[in-house]
Amino acid sequence: MIIQLQLLGNPNVGKSTIFNNLTGLHQHTGNWPGKTVSNASGISKFNNKDFLLVDIPGTYSIMSNSQEEEIARDYICFGNPDCTVIVVDATCLERNLNLVYQILEITNKVVVCVNLLDEAKKKGITIKLDRLSAHLGVPVVGTIARKKKTLFKLMSSVYNICISQNNTFTHPISYNKTIENCISIIQNQLIDSIPNLFNNNYRWLSLKLLENNYKIIDSIETHLNIKLLNNPHINNSIDVANNLLLENGITSNILKNTIVSTILFRSEEITIEVTEYTKNKHTExxxxxxxxxxxxxxxxxxxxxxxxxxxxxxxxxxxxxxxxxxxxxxxxxxxxxxxxxxxxxxxxxxxxxxxxxxxxxxxxxxxxxxxxxxxxxxxxxxxxxxxxxxxxxxxxxxxxxxxxxxxxxxxxxxxxxx
Ligand SMILES: Nc1nc2c(ncn2[C@@H]2O[C@H](COP(=O)(O)OP(=O)(O)OP(=O)(O)O)[C@@H](O)[C@H]2O)c(=O)[nH]1
Ligand SMILES: [Mg+2]
Structure with a gap:
């Protein structure tokens, strides 16, 4: 059986370099963002198992603002990956964590790969990987993608995630009390109405329904043939949740801003906590x-x-x-x-x-x-x-x-x- 593994992350963080080193293929790499423009796949062997790796074009977010974001998001939701490797740049962790948190809302079959450790070292930046892992609730591995031997630990963590049967979700992001209540209202209805949703992740879908994200509703119809809005109970729960939001003065714009700012704030907070700076002559x-x-x-x-x-x-x-x-x-x-x-x-x-x-x-x-x-x-x-x-x-x-x-x-x- 082939294990499906996808490489996701911000542009220019080394996804294709990792992909090339693991598969022996030659995806285009270079020092500017946006080189990979379509998904590429290749096979890598580890522990006598075949891994099908998919190199996905870099994206800063998966909140459906552009086609690349939709491709990446749909791949996580409907591509059935056994594990998602989120590659982040150790030299600018905060910006990268934004995407990590967004993905962790969808799936916890994730390994975070903190790449470019050599560049970080040159700039006097040290990332406390264990602490970051404790915060995110998923394994975090440090790599220098150009050095193949550093990728062994990454594959080993990926392997462990793939064979583990642990499906409990740790949601590292919580919103304010009203939003959390609204999520619960829709989530309870979804659990009753749709058994076996992808990744069993009802919380994320509830949040998207609360946001009235029609693109996700369309994608679910296309990929899973589930017409969410045809179900009166689900519609009713969305209405109840929306009314609760409005009663608390949360309009749809405020909701979107709150979701984005909560993630950004958390990224900043965690980055400060797990990053150590030592000034050196080279950096200056x-x-x-x-x-x-x-x-x-x-x-x-x-x-x-x-x-x-x-x-x-x-x-x-x-x-x-x-x-x-x-x-x-x-x-x-x-x-x-x-x-x-x-x-x-x-x-x-x-x-x-x-x-x-x-x-x-x-x-x-x-x-x-x-x-x-x-x-x-x-x-x-x-x-x-x-x-x-x-x-x-x-x-x-x-x-x-x-x-x-x-x-x-x-x-x-x-x-x-x-
Ligand atoms: N010093 C150093 N350079 C790296 C490392 N990983 C990747 N690079 C370099 O960083 C640049 C970007 O790497 P890519 O693999 O093309 O990045 P990508 O994430 O696939 O980029 P997009 O496809 O544009 O999203 C290339 O010049 C790589 O050689 C690393 O760990 N250390
Ligand atoms: Mg690439």
């Missing part, structure tokens, strides 16, 4: 460089200087290896001509092979290869060093003024470069 230097590269005054001029240097290196610098290659090809051409004369090759054949094919090919190689061999590695260095996302950040405003979306702004920068 990086902060200074970061300011220089992204400030309004210096960011754009430095970017132009970088561009100028890279184009100069690519255009002027490549002349030297071009000349070198062309000289070598010329020497080889003379030797080939001598060889062809020695074997009395007819003139037309020598012309086609040497003056035609060989010379064209050698021109193309000597002219095209050096600029590419200079430009693309430089591009990769910029990408891996994290300067490219900073350029995108600097240009974001300009692209927005040109009425492109924020995402398009970022893509344009990469597009221009590639």
């Amino acid at each position: 230097l990086m902060v200074k460089i970061d300011k220089l590269l992204t400030s309004k005054l210096t960011g754009i001029p430095i970017m132009f200087l970088f561009f100028a240097f890279i184009f100069w290196l690519t255009i002027v610098g490549s002349n030297y290896p071009s000349k070198f290659l062309s000289n070598i090809f010329e020497i080889l051409e003379n030797k080939l001509l001598i060889l062809f004369n020695t074997i009395h090759s007819p003139n037309w054949l020598t012309s086609i092979l040497i003056s035609g094919m060989y010379r064209t090919l050698s021109w193309i190689i000597s002219v095209m290869l050096p600029p590419m061999a200079i430009f693309f590695p430089l591009f990769t260095i910029l990408e891996d060093s994290g300067y490219l996302p900073r350029i995108a950040f600097n240009l974001d405003c300009i692209f927005q003024k040109a009425n492109t979306s924020r995402k398009a702004g970022l893509n344009n920068v990469y597009g221009v470069w590639v």
Whole structure:
């Protein structure tokens, strides 16, 4: 039997790197968010069991605000994963915990993978993994995705979750008393009306019904063929709960804001508790460089200087290896001509092979290869060093003024470069 495992998390936290290392496949990775655009799957073996891993596009939330969020959410609810690995970035835990809490409301078959521990160490950040695990009620494992051996513990935790029969939910988030009462009203009715709901998670669905989240209601109809709103008892319980909310002055906007802010507040609170900062020289230097590269005054001029240097290196610098290659090809051409004369090759054949094919090919190689061999590695260095996302950040405003979306702004920068 194949065990289904899905990798979820914010964009650019190392999901595909983990996926590649575990499956041996080659999903696109790089130092900017939004590379993985559709689900990818592959098999990994652990403890003599086959795991079907699904690499899901990164998302900051699953509250159904965009298509990616809906894909991720539906995958957790209806994809029947045996375990969900939520990959988080150790260098900015608070932002990542927001998604962790949202997923923990749906399922507790979760392992939290705190990745980029090496980057966190460089920045003087230590995450107390045990404490985080105690707060979340699920296993938490630290990894450096680029180092395959660090993934053993992750797979071991995943394995334990998959074989465990423990279905008790620990809900790490509680809302205010009125909202909790309203959840209970709908939840009791759902338990009576719909046996065996996915993950047996009636609480989360009750919350979504309280929010009037029609997209979830549609998804449940599509995936489970359950028409929730056709059931008068469920409808009645939603009405009772909504009236209770209004009696307590909680409109639908206040409800949404309360849910979001409760999760954000909890993420902040827990991050403060489980994170330790030690200032080091490296961190201070990086902060200074970061300011220089992204400030309004210096960011754009430095970017132009970088561009100028890279184009100069690519255009002027490549002349030297071009000349070198062309000289070598010329020497080889003379030797080939001598060889062809020695074997009395007819003139037309020598012309086609040497003056035609060989010379064209050698021109193309000597002219095209050096600029590419200079430009693309430089591009990769910029990408891996994290300067490219900073350029995108600097240009974001300009692209927005040109009425492109924020995402398009970022893509344009990469597009221009590639
Ligand atoms: N230093 C370090 N770099 C890492 C680690 N894990 C991933 N990376 C790098 O982080 C970048 C992003 O990794 P990806 O695997 O593409 O991230 P992702 O979560 O799949 O990103 P999206 O598909 O865009 O959501 C890549 O340049 C990786 O090489 C890690 O533990 N340490
Ligand atoms: Mg990816």
